[in-house]
Amino acid sequence: MTLEPNGVATANGNGAVNGTAALKAAVSAPAPVPAEGKAVDLSHHLSLVARSRMPSPLKDILTYMHLPGMISLAGGLPHPSLFPFQSLSTSVYHPSTVLDPANPVPPSDGITIDIARKAQPGNVSFLERDLQYSGAAGFKPLAEMCKALTAAVQPPAYADWDVLINCGSTDAWQKIVTLLCERGETVITDEQIYPSAQAAFIPEGVKCLPIPVDDQGMRPDALCAALDAWDTATQGPRPHVMYLVPVGQNPLGSTMQAERRKEIYAAACKYDLVIVEDDPYFMLQFEAWDPLAPSDESATPPADFMSKVARSFLIHDTEGRVIRLETFSKTLAPGLRIGFFVANSMFIERLLRGTEVQNQQPSGFSQVILGETLARWGTEGYLQWCAGLCEQYRVRRDWMLDALSSELALTPSAETMVATINGRKVLSFTPPIGGMFIWCTVHFDEHPGYAAFVGDGPDRRDKEHEFETAFWKKLVDARVLVTPGWYFTPYEGQGVPSSNNEPGKGYFRLAYSFESKEDMEEGIRRLANVMKAEWA
């Protein structure tokens, strides 16, 4: 996205805006000039279920309800005077709030949002919209804010896109699986994948095609090679859906930059793939960690936050083959259970038909609280809040990286930091520039007892896993808990080993989002001590 002198955003795919002033202009300007091209016809990607959905006949009747003078005995809604809630009130931070990460005391002031059943004449929205059945499309002002946010930050490179509110990304991803996938098909994923994302489609009889990754996530060369080598006779239908977490991938912590995205997108066009971009950590994109410089603990958001982030696949999407899953769970609160889809209008219409029978609409309480918060903050205020939030997590990332650096001797090697003990490699990782996780490779092959333990027999993989598990248990005994790497192994079908370790290597995931600085430091110290004892 670049910004024209008149402050209108246009998509050109370079993924940068010129600082906050320009962003402010973009956000406050009229809607950006839309891209002119339309999405290509992707209806062949729809599942049989998605193709079979029909609008409810009850919708037809709505047009008649609005005829002048009509008395409707057709509705069937409960009477809003009988909802016993009189008011709803919340207090939300000013979007400019900067907390001390080490001691995050809530500010004494805040923005009060009061919603009452009789606040002012004609204000019936609390009863008749927020508390009533209100339609699968979600509250219109909220949907419009989600659309404005997308248009301002990362407008798709085609014209006929739309948004649809959902109940958070778990809900969203299940809806996408139902929209696109059939039993016997295979979804393209990264080499490691969040287990709950897999659990949405494995029971549906859908498998993974894991693609090798590097520090930016999925490798386009490996993707093309896997698809070129695809054998429909033995592997089933050619994959047509790709699931990606492009920023702060869970568990890999990798973030994909614009050039890599263009390559992946080109492959998606070539092989006719739909890219599902699950992007909960989009707003958590950090400056690179500098192992030699002291970390800034002030958490003051930079003025040019948005100029540095890698933008959505949407800005490269000339054909309408990206479905973006955006959520407020990481930026505001998971308890809201609200996110939104961005996709071509054909997919959005099918998702709306699905939503009507899948869960009707998100909570009215959540929708009104979110909608009023965004209305008070404005799109610009929301981005300001996210810039501050990003810094909070940047500081937390630095706490953990600093602790790793001080407990284990780290040596940079390309993008990777390597810890050695007595000249033996122990641990390596790429310091993340997004998200909440550090993905660590454990070099068991340099452990003094490893080779003898695993041997070279046919049970080698079992012995490797046994060794890895024993190591993880030693961490538990030392009272530091890490997430085992094998939790994230993609399911490739029956008979394929449930571990995709490189021989001699193991993995675990560290999260820096939640624990205090002191606990992170103590946790990493315990981890380092176990490693020192083991690799000594």
Added chain:
Amino acid sequence: MTLEPNGVATANGNGAVNGTAALKAAVSAPAPVPAEGKAVDLSHHLSLVARSRMPSPLKDILTYMHLPGMISLAGGLPHPSLFPFQSLSTSVYHPSTVLDPANPVPPSDGITIDIARKAQPGNVSFLERDLQYSGAAGFKPLAEMCKALTAAVQPPAYADWDVLINCGSTDAWQKIVTLLCERGETVITDEQIYPSAQAAFIPEGVKCLPIPVDDQGMRPDALCAALDAWDTATQGPRPHVMYLVPVGQNPLGSTMQAERRKEIYAAACKYDLVIVEDDPYFMLQFEAWDPLAPSDESATPPADFMSKVARSFLIHDTEGRVIRLETFSKTLAPGLRIGFFVANSMFIERLLRGTEVQNQQPSGFSQVILGETLARWGTEGYLQWCAGLCEQYRVRRDWMLDALSSELALTPSAETMVATINGRKVLSFTPPIGGMFIWCTVHFDEHPGYAAFVGDGPDRRDKEHEFETAFWKKLVDARVLVTPGWYFTPYEGQGVPSSNNEPGKGYFRLAYSFESKEDMEEGIRRLANVMKAEWA
């Protein structure tokens, strides 16, 4: 359910409690003595998808997190200090509130529910439970209240039952379809069914087996006949799932009494059916309308409300083959988007696994507001509120029935009221004793122009539908909107006509839940005038 002298509720299937005092005892007593029998094994009813779900490996790690002294770097939750909401407050009516139906002014007082991030030392529930990821089982106190409510009002007749929170009954029914149904199967339904309930399974390749009804809903003799006549060669797998709305059926308005339920339940056991009891109108069960007595407009709830209602299929369910869908949409507000399942613990466990990937959990805002409301009211207060609510809808029902009675000459005929014009039958209906709807049969065969119009040719059904549609359009022209009966036709597969009218009859649904008394009266007047002109 009967109540022992010690105030303990036990299930014996007669579906009555001895008034409010006994109910109070039941509600405030310790948990009722559970039935001793266990559910029979119904796992053969599970769909392949439901059978294939696995617990997330991330759950395994939870046990380790709670080891003393553990530092967890495994979690990956966002930090609750970074949720910008400081407080949440709502004001809810006292459960004893009685509104004037004609002029429902909110009471000047109410119960204030304040939830703040720092309300008291150690009170971290707002941030760490309400706003955080909190698990697919829902908030434990809320789930416990739903269980207590079930135990107090209509405890299942077997021991190992449980509840599970969901996002309202649309969500619940879709989850049940996924739990139980396979493509090519058939669901047993009433002769008329709510379109959105159908729309949840038709795209999945599941059809309806509609069973003839009477004023209590599904007829057991017709059910048994249809299942005895089932031909797997031409009709596919024998139906094993029954979908019922036993109270105030939408659109039929019928309510099923205890004897009928026992007969249906016996058939379910005989034919190995799972009964899905979608019961949103359970709390809206009224005294019969008396066409000769003036209607009571005071809406004062009776002291013995609970002694008169028909109880859930649960109280007859010795085998654990009932899945109850209960919701707060009609009793508190649809915007909450919260309901709960009651079922055998095997089904509940499978539904929980599904919920984990389908939508994680309902809104935390909704859960905390609902949970706190129920906690302040108590189970007894909730039932008191429902008794008052029921009266509100009883008054509204009477408004409409009185209007029908005054605009059209009604003559009782068994359970049915019949309106005649010039000695010709025009309209007939059974005055409902539950829910929000009156289902009207229109006697087109007594319309002076009907026989000539429809003729006796092969296009007779089309002509009938054309006649019916023209009549409906005349109502629209007279500015009264009713829901056409053909909206509710069950889908029996391709090639089966999309209308199940009895020859010469048409249907429409009237809703008395929403419009004012004046509009109901005027709407019924317009309806009557069209009929008088047509049947003259």
